[in-house]
Amino acid sequence: MIYPTGRAVLLAAAGAPAALVIGVLLPGFWYIGLGWPVFVFALTAIDAVTGAWPREPQAGLAIANTAFVGADISATVRLSFPRAAPRAVDAIVELSPLIDAPAGPRATIILAGQAGAAAIPLVAARRGVARITGLWLRWTGPMGLAWKQRRDPLDTRVIVTPDVRPVRERGAHLFLRSAMHGLIAQLDRGDGAEFESLADFQAGMDRRAIDWKQSARHSRLLAKEYRTERNNNIVFALDAGRTMCEPLGGVPRMDRAVSAALLSAYVALKLGDRVSLFGFDSKPRIASGAVSGARAFGLLQRLAAELDYSEEETNYTLALTTLGGKLNRRSLIVIFTEFSDPTSAELMLRAASRLLDRHLVLFVVLDDQELTDIAAAAPDTADDVSRAVTAAELLRERRIVTTRLRHAGFHVLESPHNRVGLKLVAYYIDLKRRNLL
Template structure:
């Protein structure tokens, strides 16, 4: 990461020693004034003496140009990981420092550090608490004069950033096994002559599907020939993420949006490895992120950076506007995977209506997280009146979710419902199942 020049602002104020030294003269002046009233002016002399020491200490203290700071942050970090901020100070005296960071970066111990005279480097550790852009806005520096009576302070405004992405360690661990299974299944499909993309004509043999026989070519060559199919490549997959208010609610201690991003990145990695083309789209009350559909595993870092910039929404998602804009970006038949949450019948009805035009041309799949908290409330044995009310409300919400899911299935939408800790794997398996069936 490049060093950025800092804009500085300074200040000057007394230390605790100077305040105590000034205050110490007050009792002595009072005693002298009582015992020797003619010498009451000695009190003013003491204050002038302390002020002179303050001026002398200010003049002898290092100037702002004699204190230099260097700051370094990593470019990216996965959410939940430790972010090491490296701060270097060059000065002729002891320096204390502090840093200002946004809520994406939570200090593990303290943001304050003490630097000895000379050139020293220290590390301040933060935790990447939330996905997004972690910003470091300012560095505070202060140092004393040689008499220890004044503080010189400087605030350096900065714009250092670290991109906090979804944790890709599960993606790398799970994707290898899923890709291996998909490639093994592809080999098996080629052996039995099934699939979705025509490859060549082969002699028909016992055990092959009779529907694969090409009767026209068989008559021409006077022998039975069958069409050999292989898995279709270069499919288009668009990962659409609802970033509205409902997706910011926690599920298992983690916002639904973060879980959706992790599942989307796992599906994107596997699809790119299998030579399909993948894009990313996110919307809340309006579209907030759109990445062009691209191929090759080299495009995965771009999808990762785009996903890291999807912020947590505070308003209801506008499914009509979001899905309409999404449809306008697609130029061919595409598998659209929508990550969303059903909150109430009204918003669900609007979402269902917005999905209907997409089904005329595209294939639509929903990833729905099982709400184990609601299921637990609905299944718990009630002991008080509040428990009965809570169970009835939870059962009503679950029933509304089931009604919406059933309507989507009747429309032709593929529904993937899974636990939050297995949603990514379930999504990839459903995607591979569509490829095996030749539906994509």
């Protein structure tokens, strides 16, 4: 495609006053005023046929095939001309809604000789398969009067997966650190419910563990050691409803929850527990069933990647009733959700209360720093006052819901989004040490 640039249009319009004067003063020679636009058109035509034609350059897009949600993606546009290359070429990439371009999907390629390249910084905004369908190129002729443009169709796919970097970077570190400090040994022996053996009482042991009869018989203090039960059931229930798809620090809440759940699942599998994944919105979406062993982590990761975003309201009654019917033994149920309003929170509380008879339920709630900042900001205008009052009311309603959950017997973990994985692992290990699972 070839069309005039803004410079050509302005240059042609510059002759309009002269044509108007000629038409007023010399009406018989009005056609002389057309000479300037015709001259500009001729220059534009010459500019269009000189230099490189739109079909000549070889272009390509180099981009990673996979990316973690929230991670940066490096995309590089490469271009080469067989002859007479222009000084610069504008390139625009047609992006999927799953990928954001903070500085825009456009780059200017400065050619050195007959080839050049430019990078376009991208960010994986949401999970799924992102498709890049086209690459637009545009440059001007030698005089800058004609644009030469073309579109190259592309069929490039970028698979955006849950962020498992915390699992790779922190999961093994947490497990090894626990082993270094004796936590694994302590979980195996010392605390728990199943009697293991008798040992000499040491400073720091629980005095309630002293076996007085055996101590009197052997004339020294003996304490009972217990073995912590393994093979506990851990269920990670992920709310994929509308409120969990809102961004938090540039990444949807649900993706923050998925990363924390995968990190905790990795540690739980390493500690010998059975883990299952359950996703729901208006109805149950995925249910993995209980799996065990570190090799099962890949299955959980694939299922988490399949949990899609939803614009529907969460049906807690249907989801939690279905989940409760699938569990045939006591389990730790970790529910990732967001309290959107008191009405939905009341429905959630009633549905979850049925699980307390047999199971241990932990709610994980991400702190909304944006709301906190709005409520704490100094108001300068009436709109600032309105926003601050609304934010404070939302925070108050959340505190009311979390307080009611704790009073009802639920465990509640509130955490910033950048620390939720570590805090959840610590909370899970603490529950396991206290033999509450």
